[in-house]
Amino acid sequence: MADDMVIHFASNSSNQSDQSLPTKIAKLEARMVGKASSVTSQANSWSSPAMFENVAEPATVSSDSDDDDNGVEYLIQANTQKRRKLEDDDSSTSFDHVETAADTGKKMVENTETSKVASDGNRRKQSRSRGQTNSGRGRGSRVGDQTRLQAVSASNDLFENSYKKLQDSLPKEQLGHNGQTASEEEITTLRAKIVALEEELRKSRQEATDYQYRCQQLEKELKDLKDYEQQTKPKRTKIMSELLISVSKAERQEARMKVRQESLRLGNVGVIRAGTIISEAWEDGQALKDLNAQLRNLLETKEAIERQRKLLKKRQPDKSDGGDVEGGLQEEDSFIQDEIYKSRLTSIKREEDMIMRERDRYELEKGRLIREMKRIRDEDGSRFNNFQILNHRYALLNLLGKGGFSEVYKAFDLVDHRYVACKLHGLNAQWSEEKKQSYIRHAIREYNIHKTLVHHHIVRLWDIFEIDQNTFCTVLEYCSGKDLDAVLKATPVLPEREARIIIVQVFQGLIYLNKKSQRIIHYDLKPGNVLFDELGVAKVTDFGLSKIVEDDVGSQGMELTSQGAGTYWYLPPECFELSKTPLISSRVDVWSAGILLYQMLFGKRPFGHDQTQERILREDTIIKARKVEFPTRPAVSNEAKEFIRRCLTYNQAERPDVLTIAQDPYLTYTKK
Numbered sequence: 323m324a325d326d327m328v329i330h331f332a333s334n335s336s337n338q339s340d341q342s343l344p345t346k347i348a349k350l351e352a353r354m355v356g357k358a359s360s361v362t363s364q365a366n367s368w369s370s371p372a373m374f375e376n377v378a379e380p381a382t383v384s385s386d387s388d389d390d391d392n393g394v395e396y397l398i399q400a401n402t403q404k405r406r407k408l409e410d411d412d413s414s415t416s417f418d419h420v421e422t423a424a425d426t427g428k429k430m431v432e433n434t435e436t437s438k439v440a441s442d443g444n445r446r447k448q449s450r451s452r453g454q455t456n457s458g459r460g461r462g463s464r465v466g467d468q469t470r471l472q473a474v475s476a477s478n479d480l481f482e483n484s485y486k487k488l489q490d491s492l493p494k495e496q497l498g499h500n501g502q503t504a505s506e507e508e509i510t511t512l513r514a515k516i517v518a519l520e521e522e523l524r525k526s527r528q529e530a531t532d533y534q535y536r537c538q539q540l541e542k543e544l545k546d547l548k549d550y551e552q553q554t555k556p557k558r559t560k561i562m563s564e565l566l567i568s569v570s571k572a573e574r575q576e577a578r579m580k581v582r583q584e585s586l587r588l589g590n591v592g593v594i595r596a597g598t599i600i601s602e603a604w605e606d607g608q609a610l611k612d613l614n615a616q617l618r619n620l621l622e623t624k625e626a627i628e629r630q631r632k633l634l635k636k637r638q639p640d641k642s643d644g645g646d647v648e649g650g651l652q653e654e655d656s657f658i659q660d661e662i663y664k665s666r667l668t669s670i671k672r673e674e675d676m677i678m679r680e681r682d683r684y685e686l687e688k689g690r691l692i693r694e695m696k697r698i699r700d701e702d703g704s705r706f707n708n709f710q711i712l713n714h715r716y717a718l719l720n721l722l723g724k725g726g727f728s729e730v731y732k733a734f735d736l737v738d739h740r741y742v743a744c745k746l747h748g749l750n751a752q753w754s755e756e757k758k759q760s761y762i763r764h765a766i767r768e769y770n771i772h773k774t775l776v777h778h779h780i781v782r783l784w785d786i787f788e789i790d791q792n793t794f795c796t797v798l799e800y801c802s803g804k805d806l807d808a809v810l811k812a813t814p815v816l817p818e819r820e821a822r823i824i825i826v827q828v829f830q831g832l833i834y835l836n837k838k839s840q841r842i843i844h845y846d847l848k849p850g851n852v853l854f855d856e857l858g859v860a861k862v863t864d865f866g867l868s869k870i871v872e873d874d875v876g877s878q879g880m881e882l883t884s885q886g887a888g889t890y891w892y893l894p895p896e897c898f899e900l901s902k903t904p905l906i907s908s909r910v911d912v913w914s915a916g917i918l919l920y921q922m923l924f925g926k927r928p929f930g931h932d933q934t935q936e937r938i939l940r941e942d943t944i945i946k947a948r949k950v951e952f953p954t955r956p957a958v959s960n961e962a963k964e965f966i967r968r969c970l971t972y973n974q975a976e977r978p979d980v981l982t983i984a985q986d987p988y989l990t991y992t993k994k
């Protein structure tokens with residue numbers, strides 16, 4: 323009710339600003355008189371229902387309807403003089419004051435409402451999140467509550483003042499008895515409202531105090547938790563490291579035991595002395611000896627059967643010797659005997675094939691065993707094998723492998739709580755200062771390129787730090803699966819479907835490298851640089867030889883300054899250009915990816931597969947690699963062959979670049 327009143331007041335003052343003050347006053351008077359007369363006439367016409375309705379209608383100061391205007395027109399004229407008088411008096415000041423007060427009141431009420439809604443909203447939100455946040459709710463809500471309380475009390479004061487002034491400003495004689503009663507009723511209602519608001523204010527204050535108390539409690543709780551966390555952190559880290567170490571130690575033991583067991587079956591490295599020279603040589607294990615013995619037996623049996631067949635042929639009866647029936651019987655016996663021999667030879671061939679397959683498997687297992695033996699030996703010889711914590715956060719666990727100039731350890735990041743791969747780059751103490759500096763420059767360059775790369779199919783580089791003067795460490799995303807090189811050593815030929823999805827992922831990484839504002843050529847794509855995570859997602863790594871393509875590079879490509887580096891089976895012909903400095907582009911990576919796919923599908927590289935790096939260079943193997951040939955087995959789709967042909971286009975100007983070949987249906991899985 324009070325809200326309505328104030329809004330009416332305000333709307334009177336604003337909506338009718340074009341009406342003159344005397345008119346307003348006249349209307350007000352007319353209403354008052356009208357009410358008085360209606361009450362008076364009511365006494366005479368109790369039977370008139372219309373009259374009854376009029377009386378029952380609530381009297382509002384703001385009732386400005388047209389009907390009202392028409393009904394009281396004569397009163398306006400009758401009161402002209404009084405109006406003038408009022409105009410002269412400073413009662414107009416009173417009204418102005420009322421209007422201003424009402425206006426302010428309206429704003430205050432609107433503010434109050436807004437702040438109430440906001441505060442209610444806040445309260446709801448805060449009560450929802452009270453369990454989670456503690457500092458946020460306290461302050462924001464307290465301020466809201468206070469604003470609300472101030473607004474409510476200010477508006478209450480204003481109502482009272484406005485009505486008091488309105489009452490005082492109207493001459494007593496002008497207020498008819500009924501008008502006075504109505505105003506008093508309104509004041510009573512307003513007072514009741516004020517009481518209600520005051521009660522609300524009291525409750526809000528209580529609530530604010532409660533919130534404040536709760537907030538303080540939560541802040542204290544949070545502080546205690548933080549203190550506790552700080553106190554227990556070293557202990558937790560220690561326990562975590564100890565657990566990781568004991569698991570890693572168990573893994574080391576298991577790995578060594580497995581190697582010992584497999585050595586009995588597959589072979590071992592023995593020491594050979596020749597005079598003063600001591601060298602190592604592989605000694606085959608029992609499994610191979612057994613397979614070889616089986617093969618020898620089969621061979622002996624085969625030879626014996628062949629001998630018998632020859633004898634049988636010699637014993638064939640001479641048909642001219644007569645005795646047709648007897649001769650015929652002998653002939654049939656010989657034929658049957660020969661069939662038996664032939665059948666046995668066929669089964670021997672089958673057994674031989676089986677043993678040969680076993681031998682192939684043996685060779686793969688032997689390769690794996692030799693790699694594992696090497697890893698264990700490298701781990702035993704490493705100066706980082708005693709579970710150090712590097713840079714106060716990386717707990718080194720077991721050695722993953724050793725590269726040309728680095729050792730890669732599986733490690734646990736004690737800050738971010740995840741496994742990582744720590745690549746420890748060791749500068750050889752024997753190197754000249756110049757060579758060390760060049761190596762460091764190279765590594766920093768690699769780091770600066772790699773650290774900017776964030777893509778699902780590119781191994782993340784998290785961190786780099788120095789360990790000592792000759793050693794630094796790069797921290798990489800840990801890929802728990804094998805690398806593609808290890809996969810192909812275990813299974814040289816992959817089903818096309820598998821090979822295709824691997825190459826698609828490699829190209830996803832390459833496309834990313836070529837869509838960056840600073841394009842990058844990887845330059846060293848090979849099976850060892852494609853890693854798999856635990857879900858089998860392929861990721862490109864090792865940006866040691868990569869090149870940033872400068873903006874001003876022409877369509878021909880950029881100059882290759884590091885000629886000679888890289889793995890030659892995977893590099894395109896332009897990298898072997900000797901007459902001038904080669905110009906290269908992302909087409910280098912397209913060629914390398916083509917070789918990768920070929921190798922996955924056919925189990926060998928298309929050019930110089932059995933050759934050493936040195937021989938490839940000496941015999942210009944890649945410079946001569948004008949056309950790719952495909953073996954008849956295993957069967958591979960024409961789409962795959964066509965895609966490989968495009969990748970291995972000899973002339974680099976005709977070879978598609980990464981973004982062009984990315985549209986190939988073989989990579990997009992769309993039908994032509």
Ligand SMILES: Nc1ncnc2c1ncn2[C@@H]1O[C@H](COP(=O)(O)OP(=O)(O)OP(=O)(O)O)[C@@H](O)[C@H]1O
Binds near residue numbers: 722798801805864
């Ligand atoms: N991020 C990684 N996650 C898991 N294993 C990794 C990671 N990076 C490298 N490795 C493994 O560590 C071993 C050594 O890697 P590294 O890159 O040093 O050797 P490389 O590529 O054989 O040598 P080079 O870098 O001299 O060519 C490899 O077996 C590789 O699979």
